[in-house]
Amino acid sequence: MNVDDTIRKAVNGERFEEESIIVEALSVLRGRNAWLNWVSAVFAFAFFGVQVFAGYKVYVITDASERVFWAVVFMFAAMAVGMLKLWWWLVVNRNAVIREVKRLELEVARLRESRA
Numbered sequence: 872m873n874v875d876d877t878i879r880k881a882v883n884g885e886r887f888e889e890e891s892i893i894v895e896a897l898s899v900l901r902g903r904n905a906w907l908n909w910v911s912a913v914f915a916f917a918f919f920g921v922q923v924f925a926g927y928k929v930y931v932i933t934d935a936s937e938r939v940f941w942a943v944v945f946m947f948a949a950m951a952v953g954m955l956k957l958w959w960w961l962v963v964n965r966n967a968v969i970r971e972v973k974r975l976e977l978e979v980a981r982l983r984e985s986r987a
Contacts, residue, residue, distance in 0.1 A: 899962050908962065915955040922948035 890898075899908045925945035932938050 895963050895967060896959070898966065899959065904962075908959070911955050911959060915952055915959070918948045918951040918955070922952060 899905075900912070922945055925941045925948060928941040929938055929945055932941060
């Protein structure tokens with residue numbers, strides 16, 4: 872039996888409780904880089920506000936050049952919000968992967984202790 876089979880057998884023996892997606896997303900606001908994540912959240916909400924305002928302006932303005940300007944502002948704000956959300960979920964994914972690696976390390980350590 873190889874190491875992969877041993878790890879699978881050990882992990883199948885115990886099931887860990889999965890956290891909800893809300894808890895995982897909010898866990899980004901704690902830890903070593905919490906300040907950076909708070910700043911990104913504030914910028915995401917600010918860009919969303921700019922996006923809503925620019926969308927309103929595109930709807931109500933009749934002059935073509937101004938409408939193009941506000942449409943560009945709207946698209947920029949939408950891309951900024953999208954990029955910040957993508958970055959946020961990449962951090963959530965990184966934390967989930969690290970948590971799973973730590974669980975596997977724990978299982979491997981338990982297997983070593985049981986064999987010794």
